[in-house]
Amino acid sequence: MDLLPTPVTQAGQAGLAALLAKPRTAVIGLDFDGTLAPIVADPEQARAHPDAVPALAALAPKVASVAVITGRPAGVAVRHGGFAGTAGLEHLVVLGHYGAERWDAATGTVTAPPPHPGVAAVRAELPGVLDRIGAWHGTWVEEKGRAVAVHTRRADDPQAAFEALREPLADLATRHGLIVEPGRMVLELRPPGMDKGVAFLDHVRTTGAESVLYAGDDLGDLPAYAAVDKLRSDGIPGLLVCSGSTEVTELAERADVVVDGPEGVVSLLRTLAAHMP
Incomplete structure (x- = not known):
């Protein structure tokens, strides 16, 4: 044992x-x-x-x-x-x-x-937000139903992409009543x-x-x-x-x-x- x-x-x-x-x-x-x-x-x-x-x-x-x-x-x-x-x-x-x-x-x-309505709004706007800040080659969006997550692990510079995305994603989440949960090379937008x-x-x-x-x-x-x-x-x-x-x-x-x-x-x-x- x-x-x-x-x-x-x-x-x-x-x-x-x-x-x-x-x-x-x-x-x-x-x-x-x-x-x-x-x-x-x-x-x-x-x-x-x-x-x-x-x-x-x-x-x-x-x-x-x-x-x-x-x-x-x-x-x-x-x-x-x-x-x-x-x-x-x-x-x-x-x-x-x-x-x-x-x-x-x-x-x-x-x-x-029922799901939070802000998730659908964020999902619709997220591609435009990523385009405006350069999208960072290799960044990947994960659909999670009741949340949306942006992964940077496969980006050219994962940590730089992570830091660059924090503020714009936080602004996007706030506008729709969500919060951002940071993790290991991932930023998740979800209900509070x-x-x-x-x-x-x-x-x-x-x-x-x-x-x-x-x-x-x-x-x-x-x-x-x-x-x-x-x-x-x-x-x-x-x-x-x-x-x-x-x-x-x-x-x-x-x-x-x-x-x-x-x-x-x-x-x-x-x-x-x-x-x-």
Whole structure:
């Protein structure tokens, strides 16, 4: 049996101890891209690590719930993750679009409110905005249904394109009642009011969890980290895990445990399951 990592903070050590002591009252929260799935140049080609589903199937029956929380549409994350129809994942939910959509493995259905009208307006104006600022060769627009994302990873100079686009995209989003969520070489225009922290807190409170774990890799996961801090202050132990990368360091600086990308996350989930009764 592999050894579990030792959290670097006392709060993290308490969180891990609580998870292992009473796993059936624990909630596990996981980002998708960069955490369960390796980052790739084309997001449509992203797929969960090949060992992710077996690790989740081993862990999920032992805890109250596993929630995959992502900016992607819930159905896309389910498809790219290979979560549907897998034995052992009955306690899995996917909270897509930062919690605006919910897919339950137990029913195989997605529930969601009507889309924000600003997304359609931004989608219509975005090509003209990109043309006016030069469009940056290699920049790519991802349609996400309830959001629109502009990726710069394939641009000639990804970081320069990212910085050049920040202000004009922020102006475009503001005019239509949206916000811009920066990530790893991506700027996402989406409705306000929902983030991974709000989604995770709602799920934890609905589930009645007595301990939590959250794992993420990018700036959009910081609100979920803040949610774990809030839960800790309310007396619910929690463990913060970072799927480490060289592109984003803010999470590693706050995490209790840092692992080596999705492979490290999958290994941790598998080891947790092995240590739980």
